[in-house]
Amino acid sequence: MSISKGKSTTKKPQTSRYTKVKAKLEASLFAKNKILVDTKNVDVDGNTYNTVDLFSGCGGLSKGFEDAGFRSILGVEIDPDAAATYDANFKDAKVWSNDIHDLTDEEALRMIDGQEVHVLAGGFPCQGFSVAGERDPEDQRNQLFKQMVRFTKLFNPMFVVGENVPGIVTMDDGRFMDEIFHSFNDIGYTITARVLESADFGVAQYRPRTIFIANRFGVANPYPIELLSPENHITIEQAIDDLKNAPRDASTNHEWTAHRKSTIERIKKVAPGHSLYDTYADAFKRQYRGRPSMTVKENHGGTHIHHELDRCISAREMARLQSFPDDFFFQGTMKRAMFQLGNAVPPLLARHVALALRPTLAELMDDN
Numbered sequence: 152m153s154i155s156k157g158k159s160t161t162k163k164p165q166t167s168r169y170t171k172v173k174a175k176l177e178a179s180l181f182a183k184n185k186i187l188v189d190t191k192n193v194d195v196d197g198n199t200y201n202t203v204d205l206f207s208g209c210g211g212l213s214k215g216f217e218d219a220g221f222r223s224i225l226g227v228e229i230d231p232d233a234a235a236t237y238d239a240n241f242k243d244a245k246v247w248s249n250d251i252h253d254l255t256d257e258e259a260l261r262m263i264d265g266q267e268v269h270v271l272a273g274g275f276p277c278q279g280f281s282v283a284g285e286r287d288p289e290d291q292r293n294q295l296f297k298q299m300v301r302f303t304k305l306f307n308p309m310f311v312v313g314e315n316v317p318g319i320v321t322m323d324d325g326r327f328m329d330e331i332f333h334s335f336n337d338i339g340y341t342i343t344a345r346v347l348e349s350a351d352f353g354v355a356q357y358r359p360r361t362i363f364i365a366n367r368f369g370v371a372n373p374y375p376i377e378l379l380s381p382e383n384h385i386t387i388e389q390a391i392d393d394l395k396n397a398p399r400d401a402s403t404n405h406e407w408t409a410h411r412k413s414t415i416e417r418i419k420k421v422a423p424g425h426s427l428y429d430t431y432a433d434a435f436k437r438q439y440r441g442r443p444s445m446t447v448k449e450n451h452g453g454t455h456i457h458h459e460l461d462r463c464i465s466a467r468e469m470a471r472l473q474s475f476p477d478d479f480f481f482q483g484t485m486k487r488a489m490f491q492l493g494n495a496v497p498p499l500l501a502r503h504v505a506l507a508l509r510p511t512l513a514e515l516m517d518d519n
């Protein structure tokens with residue numbers, strides 16, 4: 152790691168990095184067959200729908216669905232700490248804490264015990280797709296969406312909801328998107344994708360995500376309409392300022408990476424948008440004031456630097472910036488909690504995705 156000399160200027164934040172990706176998506180086959188729903192007017196009372204969450208992580212996606220009146224009955228997650236967090240927070244769900252490839256059809260059916268799966272959700276691993284990653288089309292992790300197809304055939308859900316990074320759209324010149332599209336079409340599902348910016352839904356963080364939705368009825372896939380314009384985005388101060396003077400406390404996940412005195416002296420000189428290190432520039436970046444947080448990542452404990460204090464943000468502050476409620480506790484060490492948080496879908500974004508499904512689900516249930 153080479154150490155940055157310390158910068159005095161503030162970098163201009165990049166907020167429209169995914170404009171091209173969005174345009175490419177809107178011009179593709181994925182743009183067909185979707186409708187936009189104003190989720191402000193969607194009622195959460197009424198039917199409770201069942202979800203299964205593949206690659207559930209700690210449960211960001213499931214938490215958002217739960218807040219929209221859904222109930223998780225099964226989570227599948229290979230990481231023991233993430234699976235433990237999921238288990239502790241979703242009381243009705245069984246948890247397969249192992250490799251998804253080892254979960255046989257028979258065992259999966261036994262675990263859901265005859266219950267209907269209304270929505271199959273899954274943030275299939277995305278490291279190979281991220282613009283920050285290597286974008287290797289041969290990466291085995293890029294084949295994990297096939298498990299989504301396998302479980303769609305097995306559970307016959309009304310809807311499938313997939314989540315990934317925006318970089319998936321341009322991965323391998325769009326060939327991955329085509330493969331996903333055709334795989335779901337071949338099993339009778341109408342699939343679409345949209346890039347949603349979490350900050351537009353009230354999350355105090357810029358975190359654009361590609362959301363896939365598929366259904367087996369040939370109806371238009373519902374997506375939530377953006378709620379906030381950039382001038383109304385929730386700022387980092389609004390989300391975490393009340394934690395500024397809170398002492399380090401493992402029982403609330405309010406723990407951050409401890410620094411030597413000399414490192415703190417260097418952190419003091421890091422300006423917004425700049426990193427403590429020249430060669431490790433994605434970690435230890437100073438947050439901007441007066442706007443949503445930069446996309447939070449675990450970076451092996453090198454989370455972003457606080458907008459005001461000369462320390463990195465804590466796991467609990469990451470949780471706030473991801474829109475997790477304070478009573479959602481993350482299992483494992485501080486670093487393992489940060490790993491789970493860096494992977495998660497913001498529950499508030501997931502809640503609006505789930506709310507958008509409700510009117511169509513209700514109509515389809517009435518018709519059946």
Ligand SMILES: C[S@@+](CC[C@H](N)C(=O)[O-])C[C@H]1O[C@@H](n2cnc3c(N)ncnc32)[C@H](O)[C@@H]1O
Nearest residue numbers: 206207208210211212229250251274494495496
């Ligand atoms: C992008 S994260 C999902 C985050 C989750 N949707 C949330 O909102 O919290 C992908 C997850 O897939 C898990 N995973 C990766 N390979 C797996 C496998 N072969 N079987 C089961 N889970 C796997 C990872 O441990 C990681 O937690």
